Amino acid sequence: MAQAERTREAVVEAALARLDLSAKTRLLAGQDRWSLPALPQIGLKSLVMSDGPIGVRGVRWTADDPSIALPSPTALAATWDQDLAHRAGTLLAQEARRKGVHVLLAPTVNLHRSPLGGRHFEAYSEDPYLTGVIGAGYVNGVQSGGVGTTAKHFVANDAETDRFTVNNLVSARALRELYLAPFEFIVENAHPWGIMTAYNAVGGTTMTEHHHLVNEILRGEWGFDGFNVSDWTAARSTKGAIEGGLDVAMPGPTTVYGDALAQAVREGRVEEARVDTAVRNVLRLAARVGVLEGAAPAVTDLPDLIDGEDLAREIARRSFVLLRNEREALPLKPGTVALIGAAAHDARVLGGGSATVFPSRIVSPLDGLTTALPEGTLGYAVGADPSTELATARQDFELSAVCRDIDGTVIGTCRVPDGQIHWSGVELPEGVTIQRLRTIELTGTFTPRETGRHTFGIKGIGAYRLGIDGTTYYDDVQLLDHDDPFSGLFDAPVPRAEAELTTGEPVEVSLIHHVTVSEDEALMKDITFALAHQGPRRDPDELIAEAVEAARAADTAVVVVATTDRVESEGFDRTDLRLPGRQDDLVHAVAAANPRTVVIVNSGSPVELPWRDEVAAVLLSWFPGQEAGAALADVLTGAHEPGGRLPTTWGALTAAPVTQVVPKGGELPYAEGVFIGYRAWEKEGRTPAYPFGHGLGYTDWTYESVESDGTTATVHLRNTGERAGREVVQVYLSPDEPGAERPARWLAAFAIVEAGPGESAEATVGLPQRAFEIWDEKTDAWSFVGGSYEIEVGRSITDRRLRTTIRI
Template identity: 50%
Template sequence: MTDMSEPGRAPGAGSPDGPADARAEAARRAVVDEVLARLGLRAKARLLSGSGMWSVGPEPDAGLGRLVFSDGPAGVRGEAWTPEEPSVALPSPTALGATWDAGLAHGAGLLLAQEARRKGAHAVLAPTVNLHRTPYGGRHFEAYSEDPELTGVLGAALVRGLQDGGVAATPKHYVANDSESDRYTVDVRVGTRTLRELYLAPFERIVRTAHPWALMAAYNSVDGTTMSEHDVLNNGVLRAEWGFDGVLVSDWTGARSTLGCARGGLDLAMPGPDTVYDDHLVAAVRAGRVPEETVDALARRVLLLAARTGVLDGAPPAVPAAALPAELDAAHTVRALAARSFVLLRNEDGVLPLDLPHDGPGPPPRGPGASGAVRRLAVSGLAAAVPRFGGGGSAQVFPEQLDTPLDALRDALPAGTELAHDPGPDPRTRLGAASSDAGFRLTAVLYGLDDAELARAPQRDGSVRWMGGLPGGVPLADLGRVELVGEFTPEDDGTHRLAVRGVGHFRLEAAGRVLYDGELRPEGEDPAAAFLNPPQQTFLLDARAGETVPVRLVHPVGVNGAAAGFGLVSFELGHGAPVVPDEELIERAVRSAAEADVALVFVGTTDETESEGVDRDRLALPGRQDELVARVAAVNPRTVVVVNAGAPVLMPWRGQVAAVLLTWFPGQAGGRALVDVLSGRAEPGGRLPTTWPAAEEDVPVRQVTPDSDGQLPYSEGPYIGYRAWRRGPRGGPEPAYWFGHGLGYTDWYYEALHLTAPEPAGDDRGDGRGDGDPYRPAVEAVVRVRNAGLRAGREVVQLYLGPEGPERKLAAFAVVEAEPGGTAEARLTVPRRAVQEWEPTSETWQPVPGPHLFAAGRSAADIRLTARTAAQRPD
């Protein structure tokens, strides 16, 4: 039995755990104070701005080395945003949320720390602990869950893992950054109870229990004040109440006012060097508008972060090199994590696991649950061959090797087993990057302002993306233009499509002709959206198979690119093969499925429909994917649909297919993990971290766009996710799948639920203002379950608090495992915070009088046992 409700902290996770840690922390702080005392105002102000896109310092006079940040949270990209410098790609945060396993989250943090050290980064911008307020949020895939308890527990575990590895975690985006529309300017209007009980709750748990060394302020405003300047939430709640002693860093370009940020507690403005701090802050101090003591407080926290991460001379790092954890096998870790995240939504007649071989040690997993030998497998859907392994935007990394489902299946099948693949219609409206598989050989050539060649960089594909630095160390100010040059040798005769994607002026030449010479302009004013989701224009090129044609794409950079402060160059040459009519592609897939033992249909979202920088306008699968599934299912009763999406999608065919398996964005090892699960070598261990709707009109919270005043009211209050569905009228629409739902390859019987209330701590007044520990146990529960099936299995035991209805909420959870016929006990700790509610009038947490009803089950709607506490209130 493994208890995952709230694991203990490991040494090195933040605040001192014992005498030795306390002495080391005191030594760090003493060095910080000594450095601060000898610095002048201008030197202290320089510490508060980035020195580049990703770094702070170096400042030799302060003994400060170069402190490097890197994007996360599904990998560590480092300072280079290019396929030429690959990273380990982890499953998306929604996948991690689906594991419901704090131990796995801690392991993911350890792997992120390992990657950060390899990449030379000292702080990772992760985890994202905003909530799934609505499935229309464009960055839904980057957050864990709709529930603050699940989000907080997993987020805290990942923070511990990162910092146990000596790397600073940076939970983000503080706070209420739950959608993308007008995210720079939107003013979220939210009641204090809702803010406290939902959106602040994961951050509070993480700060109080995992002690992150940094935290990121969101772009948006809350109740009229932008978060980089929010004195009440930053200095009042975060620091004074919760005890946060780390660095509060702006989201990139999120610092807008010198006085507002300094008074609002923002320690670090990124990127740099041109920020609202530095000389602007020095002038404000000398004019008497900002006390120098304020600058000292901000600089002290930046120096403390440097000390903890080992880049401040004379200060012992929080985790010495000798205490670093053992290196993880990255390939094994991401593969196991992916399999544990897959959610089996439907499995009629035990069609899964299939009788497929596997590539691991030991005998094939035949026996109980296997559905019969598969001699012919029909695979359809573009996502089988071109899967989305991760979400778009700042979470994107480039893996060195990507296991596609199609390749993994082909590798696993023995001789004599047939596999046919038909891609079906392409659901994308934009062309993907030109690739070597399609016949392109490309090089990026950098030219100076005087037209002299400065450097060359071989390209893995047609995507050119550099941020903060250029190949060959070319100075940003010297760059005049970039040319993507090479050749294209097509495999097929016909009319190929070439595309230009980016912002600015472009000239595209192919086969001696100019296909385009013009300007591409972004929509809207969000600079990040222009970078992450730029426009694309497509052109036609007739070509013969095997005949090589020259290709050249010219992009003048100038002041609109590299000189904009980011050192940003980003554009893409796209390609599409000659078009085959969609109807013919569907017919091919249907014919193949009709002759197969099992039909696997892969469907999913695209980078156009799920990405940072833009919210979703519909939940339906893009293109004709729904039609593909329905028509394949009509000819093969053993149709298994694999859903490759980071957020809920509508599945109107779900009742017509034998099985539905959700793989999220599974990271670089998703293909092999899928074979593990399909063959039964691994059980699909995931449970839904968010509720999936059956129809668009049923979604209870839909608004992501601010009103004409720029305000986005959270008028639904605390009722999001499963609580919102419970709030609807009796007999109203049900979701397709409830929060917590997920099937395995065995059955579980819930035998008993026992509750005990430990004695309150004698020195714990619990007055709601930080006196006492809100995460000490209020109720301890033991749930005994029995594996009633024929296979070993894993169960996620979920404990809910409150009566049936919208007030019932997740209170604790645990992962257990048992052999067939075996029993397991899930020991769950319900924290005191779960039996409190925020009282807006007194602005304190108040206990909810008992007795309290607890319900244990397999999802928010599948309750197996209930029990009440004694009449006295637990806290």
């Protein structure tokens, strides 16, 4: 232990010794939704946490407090670049410090077990090694800026259906080789200051009480010395949680800790030493982030400032995966371009749920290409709208929130840029207290872009009154058919009004919500609802016909297709992999009209592409963050090469080997064992649309030779194209006799090389010992498997260019 760490530990022990039982147990329970209480008697300031992973939202869920929005985690993993992940983390630490945040609730290092996982976009990959490498880079980057991380969700939180109660049945071997592996890699290589335990149970024990996985493996075997925080509302048992290794139960102030934990100690049901261990972990975190008096923070020399917009743009273009490029359709040739798709105008840049942040600007594909292409060469048509539901009231609305007390007296107001209210106690407008607040009115004007029938609706649970242009359309209580506490964020808006409106003529809108008053103070501290809107719906066939005519008249057609919040979001899983709405019909029709059709796929996770062989090019943009359109223009025009490689397999749902995400009788068996992702595709002998690791560039590479001594592999390759490029060199390990219970091959290492036209490059990578090991369930230990292995090097799991045999 370094001297600085010893000094911090001494301060922690001294502070712990000065706390009584009540103060200690209070520290382990959130004082509100996002923070832990200050304890002035020991010089401890309040410690603040915030959601990530693509930005730092802070403690306020509002577009009035903007954040940099980086591309989705799947996009970051598609760069296969640990250094870029480190820079992303460094920027987010900078954002956290700007917002007074000490701990970022990220990264998500669960695996892409099934393509139907609703939160797929928020995790990195189907491969545990790639996930661990990118996650470690991210954690090291954040913590280099003096801000803590919480790698999550520990463990096997790989789907959303019944996520609060599901019991995942995972073999010890699959846990070790797949689901625990990225956490272990990150603990060993990045030393995270926090871990977040999941809602689900594993093997019958909920993760917030899992003594074996938390105390024996995470802390004991791996040596993790950070704090363990519950996912929000996940902790259910005072005794079970504290004995299972949970340090902090969030959110507060009413949790299974606090007064309940103090009482359990006084009654002899819980040993105070267990409380001391948890408090020690929290104080250690506080010392590291600089909120414990007398302890020097872990980072005193902060990294240089990073331009967030520039980095968001760089990550996006480096993440774009060129899946197909026939007839050299990309980069775009000089000529006219027909840009088509609703998502080209209203870009979807991030996934739904707790990963939501509010950037100060969003560059749409239409914005980016308008700036990049010569004037008069770009046209636009909607073509098809993927969304069939209302969206929160943002564009063309000017709204404020007016807060009133029981007498109807105004006690506070604030601007609401996006029609969404999500307030806890710390987020209320100035002058407003939860004790006095009785109604919130979202009020203002809406100026229609189009003449016709406009639909308005409500998102949330409770009593509402909705009025448009002086007419009350709804005055009732809106209920939902489930009890997910986050339904006000994740559920679809319910249509409640239709009004005939005229282009350019403003109308008054009003949505009044009656705040529920509860004797439980904690229940009154989370207020979530929204006003939603949808413009007049045009005939889908007419929209497609207009797009076809635009495509036929242009030299190149660029179609942007996308998923929606109802397809990819926290809170639910997917039921299919189809693009929503008539988007597939649109692409078929445009491709028939213009052979130079380029399709941009704007999704965070796999979708089926039934038209992929009909179009000239397919470019995957993921959820590309706030600089989406600028990065897209960089790549389409050829100013930059698309740098991404698939971090997960893309294929049809009917061919996907692992699709079960719905529990039966409360249980979800991981019956596939260690065979997920490309491991399962190869075992089943199935051919995906695009394999793991696939991605094209704007130049060509020749793989010339590979040598290996069993501990390292050295690859020589040459850029044989006409422009500079970057290549991801992938190294796979294949045992001579894998047997029925071992994959045919797996990713062992990778490296990025760059070279100009005609130049050669060399990549030397280490082959970790773990790549040669399996978990032996009989001995409950790692077992090194010797024998003959092929080192296979190439551009994807199926495009392996070189091989050499080693015997170990």
